[in-house]
Structures are given as C-alpha cells and as structure tokens.
Amino acid sequence: AQSVTQLGSHVSVSEGALVLLRCNYSSSVPPYLFWYVQYPNQGLQLLLKYTTGATLVKGINGFEAEFKKSETSFHLTKPSAHMSDAAEYFCAVSGPNTDKLIFGTGTRLQVFP
C-alpha cells in the first residue's frame, strides 16, 4: 500500500524567504513522486516529478525537490518566495504498474509582503 503525509496544513513565509514544504511517503514498491500546485479556483498542475535517476528534481517556477530514500521524503523547496507562489501544494505518490495516484492532504502556502 502507498500513502503520503504532508506535515503542516498551512505554511506562511515572507516574500524572499525560503519555502520548505514537507512530504513523507510510504511505499512497498519503488515510488514515483509528484508535487502539484493548485491556484485558487483552478485545477491542479504539475510542478515536478521524480521517477528514476537523479534524486534532485527541478520543476517550474524555481521549485525543486529531493528524493531521499533513507528518509522516505520528497520535500519541496524554493530559495526565495514570491507573492505569486501563494497556493495549495499537493504531494502525491504512485509507482510502476500502479494505476492510481495517492495524494496527501495538501499544504496551503501564504506569502506575506
């Protein structure tokens, strides 16, 4: 079985500060890991994903995430927050030969000026 835990349902940062959104996963098979972003009143769009290969993954809008197998983590970071980053962020897991994407409960990011 697979599952995802996102620590912190709300995160607030100042503009220009580091963004760190935490995601831990559980998977009995090699995981595929995703971060999606949802802007207000919109659907989800893919930020980045890890399937195989390089464990540091770069995505859109300056975000990146590192797959750490030993810690079962896939935390999302951005060096300098922008006001436009305010949104809800979802971590998700799937795997080889798995049809379903399992989502975490989401983290709402607020950015203050």
Added chain:
Amino acid sequence: NAGVTQTPKFRILKIGQSMTLQCTQDMNHNYMYWYRQDPGMGLKLIYYSVGAGITDKGEVPNGYNVSRSTTEDFPLRLELAAPSQTSVYFCASSETSGSGNEQFFGPGTRLTVL
C-alpha cells in the same frame, strides 16, 4: 488544445436529485480519472478508466456511476444526491499510467447538495 474541460462549473442540487458532471479531453489520452476534493482531505479517487469501455472503482465510488463510450468523454453520474456529496469534483487524464506520466486536470465542478 483545450486540455481537460468540465461542465458545469457550479451546481446546487436538492437531496435526491440526479445530475451528470461532464468531462472531455482532447489530448487522445487513454486514462481518465474522477476525483473529489474536500477541505483538509486532499483528493480522493472516485472512478477511473483505462480506455473506452473500461472503468473501475477508486477509493470512494459509492453513490456515483461512470461510463466511457469514447476516448474523449468520461461523465460522472450522481443518481440520488446526498449532502455528503457536496464537494469539488475534478476530472483528469493521462497518456498512460504506471510509468510516472503526468495527470492533466480540469478546472473542477463545485457541487453543493442541500
């Protein structure tokens, strides 16, 4: 490409009424999905389809039905609406599954059952 489109955007239903949420994709994707999103709960998979004529249950299928007569369309049917079905519904599609392919999401349908 319009991507994944959903209609309607908003709907209010009375208890016991029925309705169909429409979903269409123009990317020729084989896989399509229906999720519901409730506050603090993330997204839960209702039904999915791996191709025309093939559907299967997800995590929370009770109270819903789907069909997939064409590659493009994947409607979700609520037969007897209940307050517990108040939610935001998202349709998604992907080229294949099980290989880390991105799911593309529609803009959602916000449903309220009173």
